[in-house]
Amino acid sequence: MDAFIAQYIDAYYLRIMIFIGINIIMALGLNLITGVTGQLSMGHAGFxxxxxxxxxxxxxxxxxxxFLAILAGAAMAASFGFIIGIPTLRLDGDDLAMVTIGFAEIIRVFFLNFEPGGKAVGLSGIPQYTDFATVWLIVIVVIILNAKLLYSRVGRSLFAIRENEIAAQSCGINTTRMKILAFTVGSFLGGLGGGLYAHYMYYINPQDFGFMKSIEILNMVVLGGMGSIPGTVLGAVIxxxxxxxxRIVAEYRLLxxxxxxxxxxxxxxxxxxxxVRIYDLKKRWGKKR
Amino acid sequence: MNFKRNKKVVLILCALMIFSLLAGCGGNAAPDKAAGDTIKLGFLGAKTGSVANYGIPGEKGMKMAIDELNAGKGILGKKVEGIYEDNKGESSEIANITTKYITKDKVVALVGDPCTGLTKVAADIAQENKVVIFSAGATGADVVEIGDYVFRNTLLDTVAAPAVVDWMINKKGWKNLAVITSGNNGYSTALTPIFKQAIAEKGGQIVLEDTVNDGETDFTAQVTKLKNAKPDALVFTGYYTEAALIMNEAKKKNLDIVLVGGDGLYGQDLAKLGGEAVQEKVIFYAGFSTDQPSPETAKFLEAYRAKYQEEPDMFSAQFYDAIMILAQAMETAKSTDPSVFKNELANLKDYPGVSGVTTFGADREPIKSPVCLLTVKGDKFPALLEKIPVQAK
Amino acid sequence: MFWEQLINGLTLGSSYALIALGYTMVYGIVQLINFAHGEIYMFGAFAGLFLVLSGVNVFIALLGAMVFCMLLGMLVERIAYRPLRGKSSRLSALISAIGVSIFLSTLMALYRGTNTTRYPEIIGNSTFSVGSIQISSLQVIILLVSALLMVGLQLLIQKTRIGKAMRACSQDLEASSLMGINVNRVISATFAIGSALAAAGGMMVGIYYNAVWPYMGTMAGLKAFAAAVLGGIGSVPGAMIGGLSLGVMEIMGVAYLSSSYKDAIAFAILILVLFIRPQGIMGQKISKKV
Structure with a gap:
C-alpha cells in the first residue's frame, strides 16, 4: 500500500501526513477529557x-x-488514565491540572531511570511498522467511533458535566463514572498515538515526552475548538x-x-x-443552499 | 455576542493560515532542479539549544572544507553544495530533517551529528534509505553496528575513558573517586558505565555516585554531599554547562577538587561560565588539540583563523575531515552513488586528517591515537595538558 | 550535613516562594494560572544582568529589575488577559498565558541565544562556620532579602489601602466593584507586585548560581506553581510555606533518597498532599455555590 502511495507522494510529505494522523488520534483523546468533559489535563504526553x-x-x-503491541501500549495508558481519573472526583480545575502535570513529570522521570527503556539514552532499533495506510485507517475508525460516542447519551452527559457539573448531577447523570470514562478513553487514544509514534520513529527518548509536548497537544484541541471533532482535527493539521x-523563518517560528x-x-x-459538530455544519451549509 | 464580526475574524484567520501554508510550500519547492550538476551533503547538528556549542563550530568546519573543494575541482568535476538545517539537538527534529535531506534535497551523504543519541536516530533512517552517514562526533557505543552505511571519525569513549582512568589512578594517584551523571542526558548515562568499569578494573574506589539534570542550576545538595564524601577527584560524564555550574558551586562551598570528564566538556562555554572556578580544575579528553600540530593541522589552523578570526575546535576539525574523507572516497570510487563509494570509505587507511591520523578497522570503527588531555588555562581554551598514547584494539 | 542541606533547601525554597507569591496573588483575585509568570522571573534575572553589567550597584540593579518586571507584568495583563476577562472561559485565558510564555521565552532566546550566560560575581562570597556547619554568606543574604520582601508584602496587604482593596477583590470581584473599587486597577497592581517579587527571585537566583538562560523560567515556574498549590493556592502565607517546604523537600530528597528521582519526589509529595487535603496546607475549604 505504502509503496503504491510513495510513487505519487514525496516521502517527506508522506512522513508529515503520518505525523498529522498520529497527532489527530492523540488530540481526539485529549479533546474527550478537556474539550468535551471540561477536565483540564496538562499531562497528555505522559499517556x-x-x-x-x-x-x-x-x-x-x-x-x-x-497490533498487539500498540493495543497493549494503549491499554497500559488507559489503565493509568483510569487511576488518574479517580482524583478528578475530589479535585477540580487547576488542582487537577497540577496533578496531571505532576503525573506526566513522574512518568518522564521514571522512564529516565528505567533500565529496560534504555534510561536517558532512549530505546532505539524499534521496528518501523507504522505506515500511512495503518495510521489513517485508525484515524478514520477513531473519528467514527468518537462521533458516535459524542452523539450518544454518554456524549451528551459528558458535555453536560463540562457546562455545569452540579446541574448535570442533579439531572441524574452519574458524573463520577462519566469522568473516569472520559479519562480512560482519552488516555487510551493518547497511548495508541504513542505506540504508533514509537513504531514510526525507530527511536524514543523520555525527553521527547516532556511538558512542552503536553502543551502542544492541548494547543491542538484548544486552537481547533474545544469539544469539536472537526475542530480538533483542524487544530492537529495546522x-x-x-x-x-x-522552517524558513526557523528561529521566529515559536515567536x-x-x-x-x-x-x-x-x-x-x-x-x-x-x-461545531459535524451535523451542525451540515445544517448550516445545507440551509444556505 | 456579535456573531457576524466573529465570523469575519475566523475567515481572516483561515485566510492568513492558508496563505502562510502556501507561502511555505512555494519557498520549499524552489530548488531541486539542478540535482544532476551538484553533489549535495547534509549537515546534522544543532545551531541553537543546549548542544549548540558542538554544532556551530562543526558547521564552520564543514563550510570551509566545501569552499576549499569548490575552489579546486570539486568532486569528480562537480560542484559541492552543503545544506545546513538546525536540528536543535532534538530527536524528532533530527528525524524530520534527515528525511527531508534524503527525500527532498537528495543528498548523497549526511555529515554529523556531534551527539551519539541523535546520530543513531539519523543513522537508522540513512541506512534504510541507503545513504551514507558520517558522524563527526558520536563517541558512544552501538553506532556503526546499525549498518554498512554508517561511519564515524572520532575518538571512541571505550578507548579513551580507560586510558584517562589509568592516568588518574596510576599517574596522579587519585584512587577514591566520585562519579556524577547527568540523568536526563543520554551521552552521560552511556558514558558513566564505561568510566565505572574502567575504575573497577584499574583498582580505583567509587566513594560517591550521584545524579544531576541538564537544564538545572541548583547543585547545592550534590556538592554538599561531595564535600562530605571527600573524594580525590570527581568524574563528571555530562556536558560543559553543568560541569561549569558544579565547579562554581564547589568554589562557593570552599571545595577544592578536580573534575574529569569526556569530550562532552569540549565547549567554549565551559570557560565562560566557569570563570575562576574551572581554571586548571577541569580536565577532559578529546581526539584533537591545537597544540603541537602536525603539518596538516597547522595548515588547517591557519586557514581557519584567517576565515573566521577565531580558534577552531575539535568539532570544526572533525567535520572538516569528514567532508575531505568523503570527497576522497568518491574520487577513488569514481562515483557519487552511496552504495558504491561506501566500500571505498570502509577501506580507508592512514588518512592524514587535521584531527589526527585515521584508519577504519575491520568493524568500520575508527582507530585514532593519541588521547589528548585538555584543560582550561588562562584565556586559552582548551589548553593541552598531556598526550596519552593508546594501543589499537 | 543535615543542617547544611537544610540551608541549601531554604535558599532554593525562598526562590520558589518568591515566584509562587505571584501565582497565588493573581490566582486569588482572577482565578487565572498565570503561566507566563516563570518568564517574568527569567526577564527579571536578565534585566538585573544588564544593569549589573552596565556598572550599576547591585541593590539599585535589583530595584531596577523589579520595576522593569512590574511594567512588563502590567503590560502582559493589559494585552493578553484583560481582553479575555469576563468574556470567555478560564481555559482560554490559560491558553493565552501559555502563548505569552512561549512568546517571551523565544524573544529572549532570539536576543541572547539559548546558551547559558554567566552572571558576574557581584557580591563577594565567603563561608563561615557556625559550630560544625559551614554557611556561605550569599545564602544568608538571599534568605534575608527574601524574608524582607515577604514581610514587606504582608505589610502591604494588611496595612495599606491597595492591600485592603486586593483582599476585598479576592473575596468577591463583583461585589468589590459595586463597592466602588476600581477592579482593573487592583488587578494591575496585583500583577505588578507579583512580577516584582518574581524579578527579585530571578536576580537572586542568577547571583547565587552564576547562571541564567532563556528557558530557566519553564521549570522554575512549574515548581513554583506546585509550591503555590501545595501551600493552598490563593493564600499568601501558603505560598511562602509551600515554596520553602518544596525547596527543602527537593534538597532532602537529593541528600537522603535518590537524586535521580529528584523531580518525581517533589511532584509525588504534591499529589499526595492534594489527595489528603485538596485545598493545600493553608488554603480554605470553599464549598461550591449552586
Whole structure:
C-alpha cells in the first residue's frame, strides 16, 4: 500500500501526513477529557510515553505482532488514565491540572531511570511498522467511533458535566463514572498515538515526552475548538504543518506560534471551530443552499 | 455576542493560515532542479539549544572544507553544495530533517551529528534509505553496528575513558573517586558505565555516585554531599554547562577538587561560565588539540583563523575531515552513488586528517591515537595538558 | 550535613516562594494560572544582568529589575488577559498565558541565544562556620532579602489601602466593584507586585548560581506553581510555606533518597498532599455555590 502511495507522494510529505494522523488520534483523546468533559489535563504526553514505551518494549523483546503491541501500549495508558481519573472526583480545575502535570513529570522521570527503556539514552532499533495506510485507517475508525460516542447519551452527559457539573448531577447523570470514562478513553487514544509514534520513529527518548509536548497537544484541541471533532482535527493539521512550513523563518517560528495563541484566544476564545459538530455544519451549509 | 464580526475574524484567520501554508510550500519547492550538476551533503547538528556549542563550530568546519573543494575541482568535476538545517539537538527534529535531506534535497551523504543519541536516530533512517552517514562526533557505543552505511571519525569513549582512568589512578594517584551523571542526558548515562568499569578494573574506589539534570542550576545538595564524601577527584560524564555550574558551586562551598570528564566538556562555554572556578580544575579528553600540530593541522589552523578570526575546535576539525574523507572516497570510487563509494570509505587507511591520523578497522570503527588531555588555562581554551598514547584494539 | 542541606533547601525554597507569591496573588483575585509568570522571573534575572553589567550597584540593579518586571507584568495583563476577562472561559485565558510564555521565552532566546550566560560575581562570597556547619554568606543574604520582601508584602496587604482593596477583590470581584473599587486597577497592581517579587527571585537566583538562560523560567515556574498549590493556592502565607517546604523537600530528597528521582519526589509529595487535603496546607475549604 505504502509503496503504491510513495510513487505519487514525496516521502517527506508522506512522513508529515503520518505525523498529522498520529497527532489527530492523540488530540481526539485529549479533546474527550478537556474539550468535551471540561477536565483540564496538562499531562497528555505522559499517556503518550506510556503507550510508546510499552508498545516498543513488547515489539523489541517479545516479537509480538504490531497490533498487539500498540493495543497493549494503549491499554497500559488507559489503565493509568483510569487511576488518574479517580482524583478528578475530589479535585477540580487547576488542582487537577497540577496533578496531571505532576503525573506526566513522574512518568518522564521514571522512564529516565528505567533500565529496560534504555534510561536517558532512549530505546532505539524499534521496528518501523507504522505506515500511512495503518495510521489513517485508525484515524478514520477513531473519528467514527468518537462521533458516535459524542452523539450518544454518554456524549451528551459528558458535555453536560463540562457546562455545569452540579446541574448535570442533579439531572441524574452519574458524573463520577462519566469522568473516569472520559479519562480512560482519552488516555487510551493518547497511548495508541504513542505506540504508533514509537513504531514510526525507530527511536524514543523520555525527553521527547516532556511538558512542552503536553502543551502542544492541548494547543491542538484548544486552537481547533474545544469539544469539536472537526475542530480538533483542524487544530492537529495546522499545528503539525505549521512548524514544517515555518522552517524558513526557523528561529521566529515559536515567536509566531506564541503570538498566534494569544491573538486567537482574544478573538476566538472557543477555538476556530468551537463546539461545531459535524451535523451542525451540515445544517448550516445545507440551509444556505 | 456579535456573531457576524466573529465570523469575519475566523475567515481572516483561515485566510492568513492558508496563505502562510502556501507561502511555505512555494519557498520549499524552489530548488531541486539542478540535482544532476551538484553533489549535495547534509549537515546534522544543532545551531541553537543546549548542544549548540558542538554544532556551530562543526558547521564552520564543514563550510570551509566545501569552499576549499569548490575552489579546486570539486568532486569528480562537480560542484559541492552543503545544506545546513538546525536540528536543535532534538530527536524528532533530527528525524524530520534527515528525511527531508534524503527525500527532498537528495543528498548523497549526511555529515554529523556531534551527539551519539541523535546520530543513531539519523543513522537508522540513512541506512534504510541507503545513504551514507558520517558522524563527526558520536563517541558512544552501538553506532556503526546499525549498518554498512554508517561511519564515524572520532575518538571512541571505550578507548579513551580507560586510558584517562589509568592516568588518574596510576599517574596522579587519585584512587577514591566520585562519579556524577547527568540523568536526563543520554551521552552521560552511556558514558558513566564505561568510566565505572574502567575504575573497577584499574583498582580505583567509587566513594560517591550521584545524579544531576541538564537544564538545572541548583547543585547545592550534590556538592554538599561531595564535600562530605571527600573524594580525590570527581568524574563528571555530562556536558560543559553543568560541569561549569558544579565547579562554581564547589568554589562557593570552599571545595577544592578536580573534575574529569569526556569530550562532552569540549565547549567554549565551559570557560565562560566557569570563570575562576574551572581554571586548571577541569580536565577532559578529546581526539584533537591545537597544540603541537602536525603539518596538516597547522595548515588547517591557519586557514581557519584567517576565515573566521577565531580558534577552531575539535568539532570544526572533525567535520572538516569528514567532508575531505568523503570527497576522497568518491574520487577513488569514481562515483557519487552511496552504495558504491561506501566500500571505498570502509577501506580507508592512514588518512592524514587535521584531527589526527585515521584508519577504519575491520568493524568500520575508527582507530585514532593519541588521547589528548585538555584543560582550561588562562584565556586559552582548551589548553593541552598531556598526550596519552593508546594501543589499537 | 543535615543542617547544611537544610540551608541549601531554604535558599532554593525562598526562590520558589518568591515566584509562587505571584501565582497565588493573581490566582486569588482572577482565578487565572498565570503561566507566563516563570518568564517574568527569567526577564527579571536578565534585566538585573544588564544593569549589573552596565556598572550599576547591585541593590539599585535589583530595584531596577523589579520595576522593569512590574511594567512588563502590567503590560502582559493589559494585552493578553484583560481582553479575555469576563468574556470567555478560564481555559482560554490559560491558553493565552501559555502563548505569552512561549512568546517571551523565544524573544529572549532570539536576543541572547539559548546558551547559558554567566552572571558576574557581584557580591563577594565567603563561608563561615557556625559550630560544625559551614554557611556561605550569599545564602544568608538571599534568605534575608527574601524574608524582607515577604514581610514587606504582608505589610502591604494588611496595612495599606491597595492591600485592603486586593483582599476585598479576592473575596468577591463583583461585589468589590459595586463597592466602588476600581477592579482593573487592583488587578494591575496585583500583577505588578507579583512580577516584582518574581524579578527579585530571578536576580537572586542568577547571583547565587552564576547562571541564567532563556528557558530557566519553564521549570522554575512549574515548581513554583506546585509550591503555590501545595501551600493552598490563593493564600499568601501558603505560598511562602509551600515554596520553602518544596525547596527543602527537593534538597532532602537529593541528600537522603535518590537524586535521580529528584523531580518525581517533589511532584509525588504534591499529589499526595492534594489527595489528603485538596485545598493545600493553608488554603480554605470553599464549598461550591449552586
Amino acid at each position: 503518550m510515553s506510556l503507550g510508546a514505551y510499552t508498545a516498543a518494549i513488547i515489539s523489541l523483546h517479545y516479537d509480538a505482532p504490531f 499545528l503539525t504543518l505549521a512548524p514544517e512550513m515555518l 509566531f506560534y506564541g503570538g498566534m495563541l494569544v491573538i486567537l484566544m482574544i478573538f476566538r476564545p472557543n477555538g476556530l471551530l468551537g463546539d
